[in-house]
Amino acid sequence: MQQNRITFLILVLIFGISCSSESxxxxxxxxxxxxxxxxxxxxxxxxxxxxxxxxxxxxxxxxxxxxxxxxxxxxxxxxxxxxxxxxxxxxxxxxxxxxxxxxxxxxxxxxxxxxxxxxxxxxxxxxxxxxxxxxxxxxxxxxxxxxxxxxxxxxxxxEWKPEPLLERIPEAPKGSVTENILIKSTHLGYDVQYQVYTPVGYESLENLPVIYILDGQEYSDDKLGGTVVMLDNLIHLKKIKPVIAVFIDPRDPTDPESNRRGEEFGTNEDYNDFFTKELMPKIESDYKISAKKNDTALLGTSLGGLNTTYLGFLNPDKFGKLAIQAPAYWYKEKEIFGLVRGTEKADFDIFMSVGTINDNIPDTRMMKQEFERLDLDMNYLEVNEGHSWGAWSAQMDDILIQFYKK
Structure with a gap:
């Protein structure tokens, strides 16, 4: 009995110290x-x-x-x-x-x-x-x-935790990012600009996987998407294979205040033709990438997530990996669900995420069910955040490791 009393007093003391420390x-x-x-x-x-x-x-x-x-x-x-x-x-x-x-x-x-x-x-x-x-x-x-x-x-x-890999590792070598490159599109009737990330040691590499990124000017920005830092860090840590990234900018190259994403990303057949018949052949010609579908990924958020789904399901022979963040399916709900529901068989590796705080969650959950119907490989994530780059940038390591784990 005396021993039990002593044990009890010790536990009370420990608990009190713990509470005091926590306070x-x-x-x-x-x-x-x-x-x-x-x-x-x-x-x-x-x-x-x-x-x-x-x-x-x-x-x-x-x-x-x-x-x-x-x-x-x-x-x-x-x-x-x-x-x-x-x-x-x-x-x-x-x-x-x-x-x-x-x-x-x-x-x-x-x-x-x-x-x-x-x-x-x-x-x-x-x-x-x-x-x-x-x-x-x-x-x-x-x-x-x-x-x-x-x-x-x-x-x-x-209980929220920051993503540490969005901070550049000092000893991580930096890949190269080109200046804006212009491509004249006959399908769209205007010029489109893009940048290309190549990993360290690119000169000695061959047949690299490639990820095409919509709204590329924001994904490549360290304050927004943080993708360049994330690529350098993950490649340095040997968590992913060396990857080429193509950042496509929907803004008018002559007027950055004019953003054409609302038209381009809304199940636009002309944009699809530009992407698959002009941009992708140009990248395949200029860079040492693999043209295999399983080495080719597409990434977009919001309207870009809608467009990623559209381009992917319209071209299942070209894209094997789709990263869809907070997709704005409401923008072309009838068209995008019609396309996916009309698909009887597909083979994609999919990452899809959405926020629980006033994000595009009802349509995203419905699309998740369609992907499950097709028995697609999928990593589905709901986070307690809103429609924000804070959420999307923190998922870049999940996306890149899922697609390109070394």
């Missing part, structure tokens, strides 16, 4: 935060109330707790004078989803605004603070994620 590590808890805010609001003296509010704000900023995160709870916070403060982001489709209550409330007697929300504990979410009618980056949050329209602030829930 110190995690900083202020959500209960403490809400109590502090309530106490500050009740202070009668204006100068004392302001001093306490400033002290709390400084503590939260030092602990990287703006926004505040604990378990599955997030509290968006803003400090400043305003008539109205709200938050817009992936969680409300950037104001498109009116069912999400996005307006903040001011803590009485202070200039601190807050909005409490619940997200999966491993979620990563892009957002902006809206002050009256101005959308801004969160001025205290140091974390941000670039999009095709510029940077957004980033909410990182407690």
């Amino acid at each position: 110190t590590k995690d900083g202020i808890t959500i209960t403490e935060l809400e109590e502090r805010l309530e106490d500050i609001s009740a202070i009668q003296d204006d100068s004392q109330r302001k001093a306490e509010a400033d002290s709390l704000w400084k503590q939260l900023a030092l602990e990287d707790q703006i926004p505040f995160k604990q378990d599955s709870i997030a509290i968006f916070l803003f400090k400043g004078e305003a008539d109205q403060v709200s938050w817009n982001g992936d969680f409300n489709s950037w104001s498109g989803d009116k069912s999400f209550e996005n307006e903040g409330s001011r803590i009485d007697g202070t200039n601190i605004w807050m909005l409490k929300a619940v997200f999966p504990p491993d979620a990563r979410i892009d957002y902006k603070v809206t002050i009256d009618e101005s959308w801004i980056l969160d001025p205290v949050n140091p974390h941000y994620q670039w999009s095709g329209f510029g940077p957004n602030s980033e909410l990182r829930m407690p």
Whole structure:
């Protein structure tokens, strides 16, 4: 009995030390935060109330707790004078989803605004603070994620983990990326530009696999897709074979502000003819690649994911691997599902992913069922994120290792 009592006391002591350590590590808890805010609001003296509010704000900023995160709870916070403060982001489709209550409330007697929300504990979410009618980056949050329209602030829930291979390994040799190359398309009636990545040691290599990448100017950007860094890292670590990547840019080469992806990627037969009859033969002629379908991959996100599915199923003799991220099947729903449902037999290695937070999830799940009907090799991934390069870039190692594992 005495021995059991001693054992019990030791366990209590260990548990207490563990809890104390965890509390110190995690900083202020959500209960403490809400109590502090309530106490500050009740202070009668204006100068004392302001001093306490400033002290709390400084503590939260030092602990990287703006926004505040604990378990599955997030509290968006803003400090400043305003008539109205709200938050817009992936969680409300950037104001498109009116069912999400996005307006903040001011803590009485202070200039601190807050909005409490619940997200999966491993979620990563892009957002902006809206002050009256101005959308801004969160001025205290140091974390941000670039999009095709510029940077957004980033909410990182407690269990979310960054992808380390998006950071360049210092000793990893760099492959080569060409300047923009122009190809004159008779099928499209205009010029298209692209860049080509070749791995280190390309001169001594033959019959390399190739991955064609739609929206290539964003996939190749270190702030967005991070694909060049990922290729260099994975090849250096010997996780994948040397690969050639072709980054196709849908923008008008004479006017980068004019993006033609809406027309090109919408089940466009002329774009298909350009791709298969002009671009691919040009790449096969200019670079030491294998023309075998099982060595040829296609990658795209959003409308590019729609187009990847379209080009792949229209040309099953040319593409053996399809990487489809957050596909915007809604854009040409009847056409793309008609094409796939009309397919009785196919042989693709497929990677498909989608976010659970206001992404294109219903159609993606329906297409997953069609791929399962065809008994295709498939890696299907749902992540607790939105329609964001933060999600897509972190999957590049999964895609490349699946297709080109050494």
